[in-house]
Amino acid sequence: MSVLGGKKILLGITAGIAAYKTASLVRLFIKLGADVKVIMTPASKDFITPLTLSTLSKNPVHSTFYEKEDENELWNNHVDLGLWADYFLIAPATANTLSKMVNGTCNNLLLATYLSAKCPVYFAPAMDLDMYMHPSTKNSLAKLQSFGNILIPATSGELASGLVGEGRMAEPEDIVSFIESDITSKLPLKGKKVLITAGPTYEAIDPVRFIGNHSSGKMGFAIASAAANLGAEVILISGPSNQQIQHSFVKRINVISADDMYTACHKYFKESDIAILSAAVADYKPKNKADQKIKKKDTTLTMELTPTKDILASLGEIKEHQFLVGFALETNNEIENAKGKIKRKNLDAIVLNSLQDKGAGFATNTNKITIIDKNLIEKPFELKSKVEVAKDIMNEIVTKLI
Numbered sequence: 175m176s177v178l179g180g181k182k183i184l185l186g187i188t189a190g191i192a193a194y195k196t197a198s199l200v201r202l203f204i205k206l207g208a209d210v211k212v213i214m215t216p217a218s219k220d221f222i223t224p225l226t227l228s229t230l231s232k233n234p235v236h237s238t239f240y241e242k243e244d245e246n247e248l249w250n251n252h253v254d255l256g257l258w259a260d261y262f263l264i265a266p267a268t269a270n271t272l273s274k275m276v277n278g279t280c281n282n283l284l285l286a287t288y289l290s291a292k293c294p295v296y297f298a299p300a301m302d303l304d305m306y307m308h309p310s311t312k313n314s315l316a317k318l319q320s321f322g323n324i325l326i327p328a329t330s331g332e333l334a335s336g337l338v339g340e341g342r343m344a345e346p347e348d349i350v351s352f353i354e355s356d357i358t359s360k361l362p363l364k365g366k367k368v369l370i371t372a373g374p375t376y377e378a379i380d381p382v383r384f385i386g387n388h389s390s391g392k393m394g395f396a397i398a399s400a401a402a403n404l405g406a407e408v409i410l411i412s413g414p415s416n417q418q419i420q421h422s423f424v425k426r427i428n429v430i431s432a433d434d435m436y437t438a439c440h441k442y443f444k445e446s447d448i449a450i451l452s453a454a455v456a457d458y459k460p461k462n463k464a465d466q467k468i469k470k471k472d473t474t475l476t477m478e479l480t481p482t483k484d485i486l487a488s489l490g491e492i493k494e495h496q497f498l499v500g501f502a503l504e505t506n507n508e509i510e511n512a513k514g515k516i517k518r519k520n521l522d523a524i525v526l527n528s529l530q531d532k533g534a535g536f537a538t539n540t541n542k543i544t545i546i547d548k549n550l551i552e553k554p555f556e557l558k559s560k561v562e563v564a565k566d567i568m569n570e571i572v573t574k575l576i
């Protein structure tokens with residue numbers, strides 16, 4: 175998944191010939207799963223129609239402060255648009271608009287929205303080469319960057335005037351990759367490796383039967399997505415689970431038993447910066463696995479079980495720089511038991527869920543957690559979807575690390 179997936183992108187279009195390329199730009203953002211709204215300066219409508227852009231973006235296109243609809247005047251609230259956006263891109267950005275942005279002029283909806291926007295603002299200039307080289311344009315580019323706006327430089331090539339030189343708006347594909355890499359490079363877990371375990375483990379009784387549990391893997395998979403969305407390189411070691419994950423930063427390793435999970439965790443732990451063990455690992459396995467299917471008899475069957483290796487505790491023993499997080503699913507004396515596990519397993523934090531809480535536990539889509547750190551400080555959270563809980567867990571880890 176792209177870092178732009180699910181993000182709200184406001185595209186501001188000004189009156190340059192490169193405006194015709196914004197149709198592709200909108201398509202590319204939509205393909206990546208972004209939500210796109212478009213604002214046009216009135217003059218830019220001579221270069222591309224609002225209908226094209228509203229059809230592609232699936233949202234109305236705004237250009238003026240007021241619009242007529244069925245005899246009613248509607249106000250396009252620039253403050254709302256500015257606050258709505260996760261990212262604001264102005265492309266093409268003409269010399270005229272750049273200069274107005276420098277001076278805080280706001281004589282159209284696009285400029286007023288720019289002044290109201292709190293999100294990162296990218297701008298992709300487009301103009302003829304002499305205009306691009308002019309000291310006043312250079313001054314605008316420098317000033318706008320000093321305000322914190324992000325320049326997507328124009329490229330060299332043939333210009334609408336027929337002249338060849340610098341001033342062409344970057345190609346739509348390059349604008350999109352520029353923004354993606356810029357966002358990725360600023361993510362808090364960029365360059366960090368995160369190991370996550372998820373799901374149940376199956377302990378074989380014979381070739382067809384096993385001891386398992388009802389863990390769905392949802393929590394661990396949600397944590398893997400949340401970590402990857404913060405820029406981390408994720409190794410997700412999963413027991414048998416139907417969950418799917420499509421994220422270029424996540425490498426999924428499938429395992430079956432606690433022993434397999436132990437081996438996989440030890441393979442990747444040394445190079446990890448953070449390890450979050452959310453899997454519901456079986457505590458016991460059959461002492462002897464039958465090579466053939468066990469036949470039914472009329473007598474009772476007794477099976478001897480032996481403890482599995484405690485993966486979390488084993489990582490706690492060899493931990494160096496890693497931030498190690500365990501999970502505790504408890505039914506009674508929850509806080510006390512969880513705190514005991516922090517000490518016993520040498521953890522940096524534990525995520526506690528209590529089966530006493532409605533909506534917490536295995537197969538649900540929700541969870542209610544308390545995070546306890548190694549200083550035994552407790553932080554309770556509300557009942558939330560597992561996706562939101564995963565974000566809380568990752569944000570908590572990030573604040574502890576940074």
Ligand code: CTP
Pocket residue numbers: 371432451452453454455456457482483484485486487499500501502503515
């Ligand atoms: N865990 C593990 N390996 C195991 C068992 C558990 O890595 N063989 C991890 C789980 O992934 C979880 C944590 O240990 O992060 C807590 O598991 P839990 O079963 O609650 O703890 P136990 O130490 O087994 O204690 P108890 O069963 O007494 O609650």
